[in-house]
Amino acid sequence: MLRIGRRFLCQIQIQHARHCHVPSSSISNPRLRLLTTMATPVASSSEPPQTAPTQDAKKAKETKEKKAKPAAASAFPLELQPPPAFFDHRLKIFEKLKAEHDEFVKAQPREDIIITMPDGSERKGKSWETSPMDVAKEVSKSLSERIVIAKVNGELWDLERPLEGACKLELLDFEHPEGKRVFWHSSAHVLGEASERHYGCHLCLGPPTDDGFFYEMAIEDRPVSATDYPALEKVSEAVIKEKQKFERLVVKKETLLEMFNYNKYKKYLIETKVPDGTSTTVYRCGTMVDLCVGPHIPHTGKIKAMMITKNSASYFLGDASNDSLQRIYGISFPDKKQLTEYKAFLVEAAKRDHRRIGKDQELFFFNEMSPGSCFFLPHGTRIYNTLLEFMRAEYFKRGYQEVISPNMFHSKLWETSGHWQNYKDDMFSLDIEKETWALKPMNCPGHCIIFGSRDRSYRELPLRMAEFGIIHRNEASGALTGLTRVRRFAQDDTHVFCMPSQVEDEISALFDFMQHVYGTFGLDFQLELSTRPDNFLGEIKTWDHAEDQLKNALEKQYPGKWEINPGDGAFYGPKIDISVRDSLRRSFQCATIQLDFQLPERFDLKYRGEDTTNPETRPVMIHRAILGSLERFIAIITEHFAGKWPFWLSPRQVVIIPVAVPYKDYASQVCERLKSVGLFADVDNGSDTLPKKIRNGEIAQYNFIIVVGEEEMNTQSVNVRNRDDIGSKVRAETIPLDEIAAKLVALKSSRSLHNKL
Numbered sequence: 001m002l003r004i005g006r007r008f009l010c011q012i013q014i015q016h017a018r019h020c021h022v023p024s025s026s027i028s029n030p031r032l033r034l035l036t037t038m039a040t041p042v043a044s045s046s047e048p049p050q051t052a053p054t055q056d057a058k059k060a061k062e063t064k065e066k067k068a069k070p071a072a073a074s075a076f077p078l079e080l081q082p083p084p085a086f087f088d089h090r091l092k093i094f095e096k097l098k099a100e101h102d103e104f105v106k107a108q109p110r111e112d113i114i115i116t117m118p119d120g121s122e123r124k125g126k127s128w129e130t131s132p133m134d135v136a137k138e139v140s141k142s143l144s145e146r147i148v149i150a151k152v153n154g155e156l157w158d159l160e161r162p163l164e165g166a167c168k169l170e171l172l173d174f175e176h177p178e179g180k181r182v183f184w185h186s187s188a189h190v191l192g193e194a195s196e197r198h199y200g201c202h203l204c205l206g207p208p209t210d211d212g213f214f215y216e217m218a219i220e221d222r223p224v225s226a227t228d229y230p231a232l233e234k235v236s237e238a239v240i241k242e243k244q245k246f247e248r249l250v251v252k253k254e255t256l257l258e259m260f261n262y263n264k265y266k267k268y269l270i271e272t273k274v275p276d277g278t279s280t281t282v283y284r285c286g287t288m289v290d291l292c293v294g295p296h297i298p299h300t301g302k303i304k305a306m307m308i309t310k311n312s313a314s315y316f317l318g319d320a321s322n323d324s325l326q327r328i329y330g331i332s333f334p335d336k337k338q339l340t341e342y343k344a345f346l347v348e349a350a351k352r353d354h355r356r357i358g359k360d361q362e363l364f365f366f367n368e369m370s371p372g373s374c375f376f377l378p379h380g381t382r383i384y385n386t387l388l389e390f391m392r393a394e395y396f397k398r399g400y401q402e403v404i405s406p407n408m409f410h411s412k413l414w415e416t417s418g419h420w421q422n423y424k425d426d427m428f429s430l431d432i433e434k435e436t437w438a439l440k441p442m443n444c445p446g447h448c449i450i451f452g453s454r455d456r457s458y459r460e461l462p463l464r465m466a467e468f469g470i471i472h473r474n475e476a477s478g479a480l481t482g483l484t485r486v487r488r489f490a491q492d493d494t495h496v497f498c499m500p501s502q503v504e505d506e507i508s509a510l511f512d513f514m515q516h517v518y519g520t521f522g523l524d525f526q527l528e529l530s531t532r533p534d535n536f537l538g539e540i541k542t543w544d545h546a547e548d549q550l551k552n553a554l555e556k557q558y559p560g561k562w563e564i565n566p567g568d569g570a571f572y573g574p575k576i577d578i579s580v581r582d583s584l585r586r587s588f589q590c591a592t593i594q595l596d597f598q599l600p601e602r603f604d605l606k607y608r609g610e611d612t613t614n615p616e617t618r619p620v621m622i623h624r625a626i627l628g629s630l631e632r633f634i635a636i637i638t639e640h641f642a643g644k645w646p647f648w649l650s651p652r653q654v655v656i657i658p659v660a661v662p663y664k665d666y667a668s669q670v671c672e673r674l675k676s677v678g679l680f681a682d683v684d685n686g687s688d689t690l691p692k693k694i695r696n697g698e699i700a701q702y703n704f705i706i707v708v709g710e711e712e713m714n715t716q717s718v719n720v721r722n723r724d725d726i727g728s729k730v731r732a733e734t735i736p737l738d739e740i741a742a743k744l745v746a747l748k749s750s751r752s753l754h755n756k757l
């Protein structure tokens with residue numbers, strides 16, 4: 001199934017992790033591109049080692065212990081003996097061509113060239129001889145050791161590939177996003193080589209991802225298992241130790257087909273991606289020759305630490321009707337210390353896993369009777385509703401109008417909007433009275449109906465139509481993950497209908513809104529503008545004008561702090577993607593701001609303009625969400641706060657504990673008082689001991705624990721312990737009840753991140 005709809009209308013709420021990159025930038029097949037957007041793998045195929053039926057109980061226990069330490073469990077040899085025949089077959093062709101290539105390079109004229117560095121300084125070199133690495137060594141040894149890839153005239157270039165003429169040269173290290181991608185992509189080759197040597201598998205694609213890389217492969221009659229990881233790591237280690245060079249060659253299509261004749265996947269890629277009569281590149285490292293446009297790190301020895309992280313099942317080109325494949329994921333670093341830090345990060349991330357906190361704090365859960373649709377429990381619902389209240393309060397201040405549109409629409413509407421042609425597979429459709437209907441995957445078409453329901457005047461614009469509509473998207477069951485990938489969710493969705501001249505001001509206002517919202521949660525964010533793609537619809541003039549307005553707004557508010565992603569806009573308009581960064585410095589895409597010239601056209605939306613000679617004009621539509629999917633946003637902030645909710649958002653704000661039985665009534669009174677001013681207060685009048693009750697309150701993450709006894713009762717006061725202030729537990733401060741109630745209300749309305757009275 002081709003899930004092309006992912007890139008279709010209103011991508012406001014993209015539930016996927018950010019796109020990863022295929023090694024071959026020349027891949028133009030949308031199927032292949034889409035495959036790479038599936039950053040979240042489908043269910044793991046890894047299986048525990050089989051326990052033989054003859055084992056007695058003691059032996060079974062031993063096997064169980066071995067599962068925890070899979071190193072000893074694999075019965076397979078480290079490497080196939082003899083190695084697969086295709087190793088030799090590929091290498092013979094490679095070596096012959098390489099000798100020819102070396103002759104060619106030798107024969108090229110050596111001319112003096114000028115190499116311009118990023119700071120404007122110039123260095124001398126010889127064409128077809130001097131490589132970026134030579135230049136780096138000239139600058140300093142430490143630089144040459146640190147860098148992983150070069151950029152020549154803006155194009156990534158292998159460090160040891162000779163320069164062919166005068167050029168601008170940049171040298172990138174692992175910390176540079178492009179350097180990191182090259183590093184991880186190169187590591188995928190190492191994993192590929194190890195996998196070929198261990199399994200004799202047929203490799204497909206090995207791209208870098210946002211947190212490492214994977215290689216996808218077909219292995220006959222053997223599922224990948226976690227018990228294979230140590231063997232793969234061991235072979236990888238040997239590959240790294242050998243400091244295998246990445247050698248590049250340009251090869252003609254017909255030779256490529258011969259070179260990879262044993263592998264139907266590579267053959268498919270060559271046949272469909274490389275036009276007849278042209279060439280592409282292959283890279284060799286060690287025994288492996290791989291179809292790849294590169295570039296790579298100079299040699300495998302640059303990798304100082306590498307780890308296999310997980311495996312999963314997938315389909316060739318992401319299409320369930322194709323062969324089933326297996327993916328192995330890994331991560332690598334140029335420094336051992338970084339792997340240690342990464343492992344610590346994984347431990348911290350696991351502690352913060354929203355699924356775990358959701359269970360511990362009884363916030364939400366899932367049930368197989370409705371996969372991908374969350375059950376929010378009372379305390380989770382408090383968080384959900386507090387988010388809505390927050391957004392509604394902002395809507396009120398910022399001139400938004402909330403609407404409620406239907407959940408189910410006739411297929412005719414989806415034909416008008418274009419969803420039926422492009423997004424049908426991602427929608428849930430129903431047959432009712434012999435007609436086809438579908439649950440909405442987006443609110444936009446419904447809002448177009450509202451806009452078009454009566455005459456509109458330019459005086460009404462901009463019209464900011466907001467809805468927390470429930471939407472359904474048919475995600476594959478294997479792809480569903482906690483609250484981050486669901487089938488049913490709500491967005492803080494808004495469509496702004498405005499005049500073309502109002503776009504810039506609207507975008508500025510959206511930035512202000514966004515900054516306020518993310519700031520409230522203490523989330524950083526990054527902005528990226530995606531411009532006109534090749535398959536754009538409409539007039540170039542309209543596009544240019546819209547892009548200029550977006551650029552102006554970005555530059556005005558975030559000078560120099562946004563990035564441009566040329567040609568990556570939706571076909572119906574340019575967009576700004578916003579990704580937030582949480583307290584663990586992880587990035588998530590929450591919001592997009594998308595300009596749309598097409599939906600107003602499809603729905604024939606008009607407004608009466610100021611100009612009486614041209615009475616009817618099309619509005620521009622801006623799709624926007626800030627939180628994105630509320631479900632996904634709750635997952636993000638659960639992990640961001642590690643379950644320690646700021647007071648205003650906390651589902652458990654205060655617990656009142658009496659020091660002994662005689663003060664139970666007073667504890668209840670205090671609780672009622674705090675509830676009456678709108679706080680989430682509970683009283684613990686159970687039979688546990690006082691220390692146990694306090695401990696329970698701490699585990700439940702109550703922001704404040706109020707303890708009351710004789711003195712408090714007599715003076716109508718309370719004793720307050722602050723969750724985030726250890727000292728408050730011993731200070732035993734007594735505060736009048738009226739005062740604490742007022743202070744807590746003030747703290748709530750301040751929406752402060754700090755739990756401070």
Ligand SMILES: [Zn+2]
Nearest residue numbers: 023185292294
């Ligand atoms: Zn490669």
Ligand SMILES: [Zn+2]
Nearest residue numbers: 010442444623
């Ligand atoms: Zn929309």
